Amino acid sequence: MDTATASKNPDTRSATDRGLPWAEIDTVLFDMDGTLLDLHFDNRYWRELIPDEYARLHAHEPELARQRLFAEMERIRGQLRWYCLDHWVRFTGLDLLALKVRLERHIALHPHALDVLDTLRVQGKRLVLVTNAHPEVYAFKHARTGLGNHLHRVVSAHALDCAKEEGCFWERLQTVERYDPQRSLLVDDNLAALASARAAGVEHLRGVRYPDSRGPAMQSVDFHLLESLAELLPDRRLHAYASSPV
The missing domain is CATH 3.40.50.1000 (HAD superfamily/HAD-like)
Structure with missing residues (x-):
């Protein structure tokens, strides 16, 4: 599927979906x-960079740290805290905005x-x-x-x-x-x-x-x-x- 050039893709919409x-x-x-x-930026940030940095911060138990992070993500998914920068700074102890700069080329x-x-x-x-x-x-x-x-x-x-x-x-x-x-x-x-x-x-x-x-x-x-x-x-x-x- 070509996400950039819609005209290359087959029209799979039903008749009721053909327009607004x-x-x-x-x-x-x-x-x-x-x-x-x-969303590629956010997926790389939350699925790769943050887990890696959090595990590095807890080098004595990196895999346990990853599990703890992912468990917290699941616990509050869909809640406002999931999206709260302050919550994740407190939870991880990481400078989240500074880490975003590392991947900003993907925005x-x-x-x-x-x-x-x-x-x-x-x-x-x-x-x-x-x-x-x-x-x-x-x-x-x-x-x-x-x-x-x-x-x-x-x-x-x-x-x-x-x-x-x-x-x-x-x-x-x-x-x-x-x-x-x-x-x-x-x-x-x-x-x-x-x-x-x-x-x-x-x-x-x-x-x-x-x-x-x-x-x-x-x-x-x-x-x-x-x-x-x-x-x-x-x-x-x-x-x-x-x-x-x-």
């Missing part, structure tokens, strides 16, 4: 990691991400980043991608004290960004977040087939997964983006 009713959508809520940004926008954002802005859509990422992590990635310059607003789950996997996130989002759930689209690679949004009444939902451009394809029977962000371009003539090199 853009006339009925005012607000587009975008996730960051795995949706607009390639990358997904193909067509900026084309889609800029096109939707021209179409008059309100673009809001809704991310579980810690504000310092967002700032780190924005400084390297300029992502925030293409959005109307950025909302971190930490500001709402509630992860996107929890129903309270979508209720509390209304206190800082008024949106009509029935006229909103959420694009997110996190299936639990999509399910939470659906339960909260968000009408239009799209997942991401390849959050990590070098990882396996995501599968879902509940949500339509985008093969490429270029599928979001509302005007068919703009699908030329999908066949152009990044």
Whole structure:
């Protein structure tokens, strides 16, 4: 499957998935990691670099240290603490932001991400980043991608004290960004977040087939997964983006 050039891939969508009713959508809520940004950076960081550094810090029992780290990840997965930089600094004793610099060359926008954002802005859509990422992590990635310059607003789950996997996130989002759930689209690679949004009444939902451009394809029977962000371009003539090199 070619994740950069959607036109090379077979169209496997059903008839009901061939397009979005853009006339009925005012607000587009975008996730960051795995949706607009390639998840490859985060996967290498959390699955390789952090375990290696934590094991090195506990050189007398490196394998036990790895097991302890992975157990904590599983224990709080889907909770706001999982995404909390402060929690992991306390748990690991590592300078997590400094370690991110080692892999910063892997921070990358997904193909067509900026084309889609800029096109939707021209179409008059309100673009809001809704991310579980810690504000310092967002700032780190924005400084390297300029992502925030293409959005109307950025909302971190930490500001709402509630992860996107929890129903309270979508209720509390209304206190800082008024949106009509029935006229909103959420694009997110996190299936639990999509399910939470659906339960909260968000009408239009799209997942991401390849959050990590070098990882396996995501599968879902509940949500339509985008093969490429270029599928979001509302005007068919703009699908030329999908066949152009990044």
